Amino acid sequence: MxxxxxxxxxxxxxxxxxxxxxxxxxxxxxxxxxxxxxxxxxxxxxxxxxxxxxxxxxxxxxxxxxxxxxxxxxxxxxxxxxxxxxxxxxxxxxxxxxxxxxxSLGVNIFFVLNKYLAKIMNNYSDYDVKMEEIHHIHKLDAPSGTAITLAEGIIENVDRKDGWHLETEESDSDIAIRSIREGEVPGIHEIIYESEADTISIKHDAKSRxxxxxxxxxxxxxxxxxxxxxxxxxxxxx
Ligand SMILES: NC(=O)c1ccc[n+]([C@@H]2O[C@H](COP(=O)([O-])OP(=O)(O)OC[C@H]3O[C@@H](n4cnc5c(N)ncnc54)[C@H](O)[C@@H]3O)[C@@H](O)[C@H]2O)c1
CATH class of the missing domain: 3.40.50.720 (NAD(P)-binding Rossmann-like Domain)
Structure with missing residues (x-):
């Protein structure tokens, strides 16, 4: 074509x-x-x-x-x-x-996994959820579009979350997103659920573009x- x-x-x-x-x-x-x-x-x-x-x-x-x-x-x-x-x-x-x-196919599998985990975690209010995304220093937007899609997947499924904010801003009911810009990293996204007892996290790490x-x-x-x-x-x- x-x-x-x-x-x-x-x-x-x-x-x-x-x-x-x-x-x-x-x-x-x-x-x-x-x-x-x-x-x-x-x-x-x-x-x-x-x-x-x-x-x-x-x-x-x-x-x-x-x-x-x-x-x-x-x-x-x-x-x-x-x-x-x-x-x-x-x-x-x-x-x-x-x-x-x-x-990327891998990230789209990760999107499905993120929603599935969010559905489970909806029943466990002891866990708070946050996100970290790392990209190369040339990236113009923050958080990444992928991080926003991941946050939307959590908000759809976790009743106690109704929005997202960058970690630098204040909010309780939202998902905090930490956007890090370093070197030539093609893209890393990690979703972290944390309680007093333990941490559960899922991560996608792109090896190249x-x-x-x-x-x-x-x-x-x-x-x-x-x-x-x-x-x-x-x-x-x-
Ligand atoms: N959806 C995805 O899977 C995915 C993956 C990687 C990057 N991205 C996004 O894609 C975009 C581009 O990423 P990149 O790494 O190639 O960036 P880049 O900076 O390497 O390339 C951007 C190009 O756009 C050109 N440009 C600027 N203004 C233009 C205009 N008015 N008309 C036509 N071209 C113009 C620039 O000169 C440059 O060559 C970014 O927004 C990035 O976040 C999306």
Missing amino acids: KIALIGYGKMGHEIEKIAVQRGHTVVSIIDVNNREDFESEAFGSADVAIEFSTPASALDNYRKCFAAGVPVVAGTTGWLDHMDEVKEACTKGGQTFFYASNY KGFALGAVVAAEFTKGKKGFLGMNDMLNF
Whole structure:
């Protein structure tokens, strides 16, 4: 299939490698200096655009894809305040948009495990829950999009929790998230339940960006020819 890449940074390069390995053609690569290419014939010919750019530029890139009628597989995090507009473009405007806060298969298994553990822990109020996420120093948003998805999975299932906050802020009923930025860490997420008696924790540790990039290309293959708002649950069918 024909793939367009938007954002040619660490993820864009990794995705290009995997897309080519899987027999796809990259027909257009758009970064900050050639945004006029959104109007090009090559971009318009793409079956799917895969977008990994920055929180500040993501929404405008999605609008440009919609204008060109090119389905989007979106990986950028930190823009979710605008999710309603994107969903409306799909439901009312006939656009196609796939979003995952994390494209790695392992993390999506971890999401399911997190919800299952939260369901069990709902009955054990002696345990408080907190989260720690560690990423490389270049990451612009905190907490990570993955940490927010994990927090939502806990809030859905643990009645005594109704929100999340960064560890630096004060709150009792919320889940405290500690966001650490160090070195070139691709991404570590740990959920920690703690009582006076003991600690139970589950952890996902990404070894590289390969897992995210492969998941994004597989999501593009899944998205081709589909309509509407899509996500990992539609694709993985756990
Ligand atoms: N969903 C996931 O699985 C997942 C995995 C890894 C990273 N991410 C997210 O993906 C995003 C990109 O990550 P990265 O590590 O590749 O970052 P990066 O900084 O290496 O690359 C971002 C690229 O976007 C480009 N860019 C900036 N403004 C742009 C614009 N207006 N139009 C087009 N391109 C523009 C930059 O020049 C740069 O090349 C981040 O938000 C990160 O959190 C998501």
